[in-house]
Amino acid sequence: MFVRVLLIILLIAVLFSTYVRVSGVDPRNWHVDPETENFAAGQGFQLHTAESPRWSESAQEVMQALSDVATETPRTSVLSGRPADAHITFETRSLVWGFPDYTTVKAVEVEGTTVLAILARLKYGSNDLGVNEARVQGWLDELTERLPPQP
Numbered sequence: 001m002f003v004r005v006l007l008i009i010l011l012i013a014v015l016f017s018t019y020v021r022v023s024g025v026d027p028r029n030w031h032v033d034p035e036t037e038n039f040a041a042g043q044g045f046q047l048h049t050a051e052s053p054r055w056s057e058s059a060q061e062v063m064q065a066l067s068d069v070a071t072e073t074p075r076t077s078v079l080s081g082r083p084a085d086a087h088i089t090f091e092t093r094s095l096v097w098g099f100p101d102y103t104t105v106k107a108v109e110v111e112g113t114t115v116l117a118i119l120a121r122l123k124y125g126s127n128d129l130g131v132n133e134a135r136v137q138g139w140l141d142e143l144t145e146r147l148p149p150q151p
Helices: 002-022 059-071 131-146
Strands: 044-047 076-082 087-093 100-110 113-122
Touching: 044 131, 059 076, 059 087, 059 100, 059 113, 059 131, 100 131, 113 131
Parallel strands: none
Antiparallel strands: 044 113, 076 087, 087 100, 100 113
16 A cells, blocks of 8 residues: 555656646746846846946847856756847756746846846746845856956
8 A cells, every 4th residue: 555655656746747847838928028027026036237237248248148157057048039139038947856947137238338137037836945046146156257247
């Protein structure tokens, strides 16, 4: 009886993991304007352009550098957009279950500088436990090493 229950639990876990990994995603639902999009507290992290470091490089150059940093992150790929558009949405999946998180970045040129608006949020659940903020902060740390912002 115990083995049977264990096998049922294991089957449910495998089916759940498969569903999370193969469930479809419509990029239009996630590739939004990170400056104006609202999301529920605890479900991610948002950086507004007013809080962003400023770079002297063009929006496309900053986005290319950030795209390089982001896609070097394990299990991260581009969902929509490209550096030339200065607007990209990345999908990052968790290691064990493959839960997807979506990070949308938009580079904006303001008064001769480039700033970023970033929105990182989860697809499943109600609290990301700070994972998205930590990932975005890691990306920004690496970006500012590769491409130092203005003082």
